[in-house]
Amino acid sequence: MKLRLSTGPHYLSRENTQTLMLDVLIALVPTTAAGIYLFGTQAAWVLAVAVASAVVCEFLFQKLAKRPVRIMDLSAVVTGLILGLNLPSDAPLWLPAIGSAIAVLLVKELFGGLGHNFMNPAMLARGILLASWPARMSVYLMPARVLGTTNVVPAGADAVSAATALIRPQGYEVYDLLLGNIPGTIGEVCKIAILIGFLYMLFVGTVTWHIPVVFVGTVAVFTWLIGGDPLKAVLSGGLLFGAIFMATDYVTNPMLKVGQIIFALGCGILVSVIRLTRAYPEGVTYAILLMNILTPLIDRLTTRKVYGTVKKHA
Amino acid sequence: MKLSFKGGIHPLKELHEGKHSTQNKPIRELIPEKVCIQMDMHIGAPSEPIVKKGDRVLLGQVIANPVGGIGIPVHASVSGEVTGLVTRQQLGKKPSMCVEITNDGLDEWAELSPLGEVESAPADKIIAQVKAAGICGMGGACFPTHIKMTVPEGKKVDTVILNGAECETFLTADHQLMLEQPGKIVDGLRAIMRAMKVATGIIAIEDNKMDAVKAITEAAKGREGVQVAVLKTKYPQGGEKQLIEAITKRQVPSGGLPSDAGCAVFNVGTAAAIADAVTKDQPLISRVTTVTGSVKEPSNLRVRIGTSFQDAIDFAGGFSEEPGKIFAGGSMTGIAIPDTSVNLSKANNGIVVQNLKEAKVAEPTPCIRCARCIQACPVKLNPQRLKELCDMADLAEAKKKHVMECIVCGACSYVCPAKLELSPTFKEAKEKITARRI
Numbered sequence A: 001m002k003l004r005l006s007t008g009p010h011y012l013s014r015e016n017t018q019t020l021m022l023d024v025l026i027a028l029v030p031t032t033a034a035g036i037y038l039f040g041t042q043a044a045w046v047l048a049v050a051v052a053s054a055v056v057c058e059f060l061f062q063k064l065a066k067r068p069v070r071i072m073d074l075s076a077v078v079t080g081l082i083l084g085l086n087l088p089s090d091a092p093l094w095l096p097a098i099g100s101a102i103a104v105l106l107v108k109e110l111f112g113g114l115g116h117n118f119m120n121p122a123m124l125a126r127g128i129l130l131a132s133w134p135a136r137m138s139v140y141l142m143p144a145r146v147l148g149t150t151n152v153v154p155a156g157a158d159a160v161s162a163a164t165a166l167i168r169p170q171g172y173e174v175y176d177l178l179l180g181n182i183p184g185t186i187g188e189v190c191k192i193a194i195l196i197g198f199l200y201m202l203f204v205g206t207v208t209w210h211i212p213v214v215f216v217g218t219v220a221v222f223t224w225l226i227g228g229d230p231l232k233a234v235l236s237g238g239l240l241f242g243a244i245f246m247a248t249d250y251v252t253n254p255m256l257k258v259g260q261i262i263f264a265l266g267c268g269i270l271v272s273v274i275r276l277t278r279a280y281p282e283g284v285t286y287a288i289l290l291m292n293i294l295t296p297l298i299d300r301l302t303t304r305k306v307y308g309t310v311k312k313h314a
Numbered sequence B: 001m002k003l004s005f006k007g008g009i010h011p012l013k014e015l016h017e018g019k020h021s022t023q024n025k026p027i028r029e030l031i032p033e034k035v036c037i038q039m040d041m042h043i044g045a046p047s048e049p050i051v052k053k054g055d056r057v058l059l060g061q062v063i064a065n066p067v068g069g070i071g072i073p074v075h076a077s078v079s080g081e082v083t084g085l086v087t088r089q090q091l092g093k094k095p096s097m098c099v100e101i102t103n104d105g106l107d108e109w110a111e112l113s114p115l116g117e118v119e120s121a122p123a124d125k126i127i128a129q130v131k132a133a134g135i136c137g138m139g140g141a142c143f144p145t146h147i148k149m150t151v152p153e154g155k156k157v158d159t160v161i162l163n164g165a166e167c168e169t170f171l172t173a174d175h176q177l178m179l180e181q182p183g184k185i186v187d188g189l190r191a192i193m194r195a196m197k198v199a200t201g202i203i204a205i206e207d208n209k210m211d212a213v214k215a216i217t218e219a220a221k222g223r224e225g226v227q228v229a230v231l232k233t234k235y236p237q238g239g240e241k242q243l244i245e246a247i248t249k250r251q252v253p254s255g256g257l258p259s260d261a262g263c264a265v266f267n268v269g270t271a272a273a274i275a276d277a278v279t280k281d282q283p284l285i286s287r288v289t290t291v292t293g294s295v296k297e298p299s300n301l302r303v304r305i306g307t308s309f310q311d312a313i314d315f316a317g318g319f320s321e322e323p324g325k326i327f328a329g330g331s332m333t334g335i336a337i338p339d340t341s342v343n344l345s346k347a348n349n350g351i352v353v354q355n356l357k358e359a360k361v362a363e364p365t366p367c368i369r370c371a372r373c374i375q376a377c378p379v380k381l382n383p384q385r386l387k388e389l390c391d392m393a394d395l396a397e398a399k400k401k402h403v404m405e406c407i408v409c410g411a412c413s414y415v416c417p418a419k420l421e422l423s424p425t426f427k428e429a430k431e432k433i434t435a436r437r438i
Helices: A017-039 A041-064 A075-085 A094-111 A121-132 A174-179 A191-204 A210-225 A230-236 A239-246 A257-277 A284-301 B013-018 B123-132 B145-149 B173-180 B182-196 B210-220 B240-248 B268-280 B309-315 B372-376 B383-391 B395-400 B411-415 B422-436
Strands: B028-030 B034-038 B062-065 B080-088 B096-103 B159-164 B200-206 B226-231 B263-267 B286-293 B299-304 B323-328 B350-355
Touching: A017 A041, A017 A075, A017 A191, A017 A239, A041 A075, A041 A094, A075 A094, A075 A121, A075 A239, A094 A121, A121 A239, A121 A284, A174 A191, A174 A230, A191 A239, A210 A230, A210 A239, A210 A257, A230 A239, A239 A257, A239 A284, A257 A284, B028 B309, B034 B080, B062 B096, B123 B145, B123 B182, B123 B268, B145 B182, B145 B263, B159 B173, B159 B182, B159 B240, B159 B268, B173 B182, B173 B210, B173 B268, B173 B286, B182 B200, B182 B210, B182 B226, B182 B263, B182 B268, B200 B210, B200 B240, B210 B226, B226 B240, B240 B263, B263 B268, B268 B286, B286 B309, B299 B309, B309 B323, B309 B350, B372 B383, B372 B411, B383 B395, B383 B422, B395 B422, B411 B422
Parallel strands: B028 B299, B159 B200, B159 B263, B200 B226, B286 B350
Antiparallel strands: B034 B096, B080 B096, B286 B299, B323 B350
């Protein structure tokens, strides 16, 4: 009889990186399904290429670098899918392919792989695509189909590009903003689907409410202060998708709750300022990236009181 | 509202904390043919054996005298013949000196001189009686109890807490003892309160043992200053510092003792042993331990101190499948044993057998900074950062970040999705820092 000797704990939680990533993927199912329904098969192709490119790039890099191949942890799938959902549905397929390659190779693997990237891979890849092909990236296509009954006329087969709903939110009913009958990227338009995903992640404990709620709340308050319509500001752009699926990326946000709240406040203020100055119609990408960069600093400056480091009981 | 501390986890929640198979199983007594009693099971200098091979000893007879300021005597846990003084590997780092006694099956007691009922026994003699009975903390630490009962000069203790939380996974020994002998536990608490001149005694039990809460509450009726506190089921609720925080909202200062927070904490099993020592003068010769996991008949056993793990496992029906790992204690902090010839000490509250599959070690993967360890830490450390520092061998910085406050409860390791060895790393770091005086 040979007994294994090791220190406790001798049973570990069933949760591992793969199950966490799987939960994020499950949470993305409604959004993905809504995106494909609204925008048609072209959207499905964009998503498929984005995911495939991310996984293949990660596999090849890890093979060539002689590192353990970790594609089964599903983190590359999550990165690819999130990037794809951030693209317009009529993107030429080289765009998701290049975007995922940038996300996985440049942002993640070159900085040491999972856990070591200092910016959200999908987010930075989107930022780079936006800066490199602004015309391609700033096209906000009207969905080919509509969800529910509405006054909005679907674009049909001859999809026409429109300005993002952010530019003219008053043109849309809250109902259409929630269901996704607005121009935008594949994943950002259907807010109901995004919120279902958020509820799922809260329920299984993938994320806590802190970052999404503070982030979105800050934007709402800011918009209200400058006389805008907070509800439409929250529902019209990529804010909800970014706040729920991208700002909550473990690797690139602070570890302590108080740090996470500072991070989310910063994101909210930056989005509001960028939207206000209209430098870009959409500020979520750059807001999150800037706060990603500040994360190590926030982590350094936030601490909590360790047990027992108090004065003696009298 | 149920009392609790901040942080913590609920390990093996889906498996009922692993306690299901022994819960509410009556305590069975195991009398072994042979015992091998360690001289150094308690914290403090090892005791000095006063018997030699061939001596006949009686049950409860002193076989080793205490050495040094915090030592305690050791007693024969069976009557019979001393068949050897041996050095054997036990759960400690180095092999231990042990006295081996072959049981004659008579259970013939040595002469006993009880102090009387706990309410009338002379209060100033109780602590000496506890020391003479060889009692040490039965919750796992084995710290000599008479020292804990002696309040240091200049400190004031106003609350005695009995720890019946049993937050560790798999263990049901304390639970069953509370169900079967609640009166004895309350007696023990009263003896401690009288000896320490403390007016308030609180018996703390987690809310997954409401039957024990009921039994103890019943037994505590009409007893002076005795209260029952219901705690939230959470690990490590039974950690001394967490228990004090949950009940009194006070914290034990860094480097301090419970008395610095005005408290003294004892395990419920220890209290029962104190009651036996005071009312019957029976020394600590047996204890309740849970034998569970891959055994045919998971059981709560009353075992004599010095019984071998093999005997205890056999008494629980033997292995039900090939064992991969066996540990003494619950799954969070239990100590893995090299083989089953190891003997039970006064601190052994459980034996858990894992099969080959359960014994497999999970492969660590990169940290994804999910912060689960931070949420879990009952001491509010940042395990993620500390692990980085320890891996870089920057122990001075780790000390600055309070690694010495780590209670090595294992909560961070348990929740880590990357399966990183967090708490073992901190245990090692603490030992290195102490040894190298960093």
